[in-house]
Amino acid sequence: MTTNNTTTKRPTAAVKIKRLHPDAVIPQYARAFDAGFDLVAVEDVLILPGETAKIPTGLAFALPDGYELQVRPRSGISAKSKLRISNSPGTVDAGYRGEVCVLMDNIRQAAGETGTICLDVSDKPVESAQPVDRHAYLIRKGDRIAQGVLAIVPIADFEEVDELDETERGAGGFGSSGVQ
Structure with missing residues (x-):
């Protein structure tokens, strides 16, 4: 890990990127202190209500040993639409x-109304090239669909034991601390 002192004092890691599609967008950080960089759709993808779709970015990455790329939701999409990253965070x-x-999942229920108007990532009406349920989402080529975060991943050194040490929490989970 090296430090890039020209813009920030944050550590940097060399990540190689291969463009697999001529329209793929090489990621960049929008602001100096952002943790994530945008991942952009490289083709139009229609996601019907209740369906999951695989949206290509047109990019392949070579990450350094000891790192992962986490694929996380963009807060604006989660706040404005019923689109959710299926395996959030996804690990590369x-x-x-x-x-x-x-x-990406479209968690809306089918409206049962078919036409050529569906929704975009901002939950706004958009024209579809084919008849679809009005609760379908059209991801368009060039849409910023997720963010990537580079994370250090230590390797576990597993040790089997007969007993685990005691803690205040113990085996309590799934709401054991209450909600208020």
């Missing part, structure tokens, strides 16, 4: 060299 392992895609 350092050894993976294939295309990074974003798995």
